[in-house]
Amino acid sequence: xxxxxxxxxxxxxxxxxxxxxxxxxxxxxxxxxxxxxxxxxxxxxxxxxxxxxxxxxxxxxxxxxxxxxxxxxxxxxxxxxxxxxxxxxxxxxxxxxxxxxxxxxxxxxxxxxxxxxxxxxxxxxxxxxxxxxxxxxxxxxxxxxxxxxxxxxxxxxxxxxxxxxxxx
Numbered sequence: 565x566x567x568x569x570x571x572x573x574x575x576x577x578x579x580x581x582x583x584x585x586x587x588x589x590x591x592x593x594x595x596x597x598x599x600x601x602x603x604x605x606x607x608x609x610x611x612x613x614x615x616x617x618x619x620x621x622x623x624x625x626x627x628x629x630x631x632x633x634x635x636x637x638x639x640x641x642x643x644x645x646x647x648x649x650x651x652x653x654x655x656x657x658x659x660x661x662x663x664x665x666x667x668x669x670x671x672x673x674x675x676x677x678x679x680x681x682x683x684x685x686x687x688x689x690x691x692x693x694x695x696x697x698x699x700x701x702x703x704x705x706x707x708x709x710x711x712x713x714x715x716x717x718x719x720x721x722x723x724x725x726x727x728x729x730x731x732x
Contacts, residue, residue: 592645592705599638626656651700
């Protein structure tokens with residue numbers, strides 16, 4: 565008999581999403597009138613400067629981070645960390661868990677999935693995406709500038725609200 569899966573350990577984020585979020589969090593930790601150089605961001609997160617640069621470019625393109633040139637330049641958030649959600653950060657770094665496009669990408673000979681007209685699985689993934697969006701949309705970068713115990717309590721409160729709201 566196969567071993568049961570540990571579902572809590574099965575959530576998959578790309579490295580780009582994880583480290584991009586961590587880079588944004590580094591910026592959230594500095595004073596509002598300060599910025600961080602690319603080298604400082606890379607060092608704070610244990611990344612190469614090139615990889616940190618790639619992540620910062622994506623966040624700049626998304627309008628979440630700004631880059632200022634010059635001796636006193638660097639990277640900073642475009643808005644207060646309390647106004648930037650995790651969902652906003654993760655989106656441009658990797659996109660949604662489920663986007664509905666899977667129905668048009670099929671390995672079969674058909675142009676569309678054979679279940680395109682009536683698909684309970686699509687409803688499952690779409691509902692899960694809604695829950696993920698709702699959960700990550702309630703957590704700001706300011707919230708993440710805390711210790712793990714505080715964040716655990718806050719995440720439990722959010723989970724209870726999302727589960728109760730969805731279950732009602």
